[in-house]
Amino acid sequence: MKKKIWKLALAAALAMPAMVMPVDAEAIVKSPFTDVSKNSLYVEIVHEMRDQQILSGYENGEFRPAEVISRKHAAALVNRAVKLPATKPFVLFKDVSTENAFFNDVKKLQQAGIFEPDAKGNLYPNQPITRAEMAKVLTIAFDLKVKVELDFMDVPKDHPASNYIRALYSNGITTGDFGFYNPDKSVTRVHYSVILHRLIHMNDPVDPAERIRGQFARVSEQQLGEPDQVALAMLSMLSQKITHDPYDYLITDITNKGYTDASMYWAGHSFGQLAKENIRYLERFAVKGSEQEAILDRWLKGDFSKIKDEFFTLKAIGDPDFFNCAVCEQKFAINIRTKRAEEVFVRTLYGEEGVQRHQQQWGTKGK
Structure with a gap:
């Protein structure tokens, strides 16, 4: 049941940091x-x-x-x-x-x-x-x-x-x-x-091949052994760049329902910032030669030119029964956030540290 809630939450928001399963703990x-x-x-x-x-x-x-x-x-x-x-x-x-x-x-x-x-x-x-x-x-x-x-x-x-x-x-x-x-x-x-x-251990050094500490808080390494969970984690990162709202809409703007979109997110660290450390982390679990691996490789190189198509590809893998793909374009119309809207998204969910990481990794500072 909770797996389904996790999927619904990710789709709607376009989720304790997870503990890693021990390896040969008895030894x-x-x-x-x-x-x-x-x-x-x-x-x-x-x-x-x-x-x-x-x-x-x-x-x-x-x-x-x-x-x-x-x-x-x-x-x-x-x-x-x-x-x-x-x-x-x-x-x-x-x-x-x-x-x-x-x-x-x-x-x-x-x-x-x-x-x-x-x-x-x-x-x-x-x-x-x-x-x-x-x-x-x-x-x-x-x-x-x-x-x-x-x-x-x-x-x-x-x-x-x-x-x-x-x-x-x-x-x-x-x-x-x-x-x-x-x-x-x-x-x-x-x-x-x-x-x-x-x-x-919150200030211990982090291996860049691993997840950023505290991120993807609701998905463990054991769960990431399943392709649909990798796709859902990738979708969560992609929400930083794409939105169902207008492209220039800020996550902090009050909607006509009287609340901000930020309230739809449990916390930024639960979703995982679109950062190189997180991309490298997910690459460990993507099946070799798969479309997921190809998408992660493009993202790592800073290529986000296909993110609309990638969204629907990942949706089909992560939750194939959620919608009828024959009409998915109409049901899930998406826009690419402006640079300003994306930075506000990052600041709101990940704070100033997240903004600094975003600017340093993707060269957006001053743009």
């Missing part, structure tokens, strides 16, 4: 947790974090990935992962005594301006941390900046955690669930670990 991981399968998407991440003494399991050898994580445990993981500056005077929580095993972790987050006592002076350390609270903890701890002004549909701008959630979202650290963030939902141990791992 890599030593003394694995008993309840973390070698085929799990998060097997390497969890054990790497364990080996770095950021997280730990239980005495019986379990990790319990689906168990919700409490506020005190969330504090401990962050305090082990990053050096927090003390920006606030120390305030003792009434329900976290100096005898509490997590007292120092809680103290560090309180002095960093992350944890604050409620009206009664309590923290409720044993309560599960929510996704909104997680966003605040991690955004402040890692000093994240908002890169693009995009929001989830269930996080209004006046939500207390709006800016923190937007920071995670715009940096490609979280992608939510098909346009929703579920801010009040509790966070599991594995989800918190994966998000924290992404933050720890």
Whole structure:
């Protein structure tokens, strides 16, 4: 069902960064947790974090990935992962005594301006941390900046955690669930670990043969083994250049329905910028000698002269049942965005870093 939603979303918008399936994880991981399968998407991440003494399991050898994580445990993981500056005077929580095993972790987050006592002076350390609270903890701890002004549909701008959630979202650290963030939902141990791992490694060097970090957030390497998924990923990139709207229409313009087209996109990193790193990444999965490989090769050379035809070719591969190709030209009339409209598209979805990448790679600066 979600695969179909992914296809519909891509067609309409003309989608957590995905975790890579481990390769021979059993040979890599030593003394694995008993309840973390070698085929799990998060097997390497969890054990790497364990080996770095950021997280730990239980005495019986379990990790319990689906168990919700409490506020005190969330504090401990962050305090082990990053050096927090003390920006606030120390305030003792009434329900976290100096005898509490997590007292120092809680103290560090309180002095960093992350944890604050409620009206009664309590923290409720044993309560599960929510996704909104997680966003605040991690955004402040890692000093994240908002890169693009995009929001989830269930996080209004006046939500207390709006800016923190937007920071995670715009940096490609979280992608939510098909346009929703579920801010009040509790966070599991594995989800918190994966998000924290992404933050720890967000500034690591990126191999240009791999995807740009945080992009194609809803398609894994395993899925890209299917030709239709490669085509859908290519279509998502192509939306940077072509539109069903007038060629000079800006994604930030308010439509006659009262909203902007930018609201149709879950986040820029979910779709994948039309950048050389992303093109090279998809070339790894395109079948040799296929039309998809030929299209990617043309794009890599900066040849976008056939993008209208390429759109329909990719549509036929990615979702052949979506429309009747005998009338597809009439049903899917498309225009090529102007250079200005394309740059506004890039800035809106990928921020200033995306604009710099676009200008440097395609030589559009000053044009």
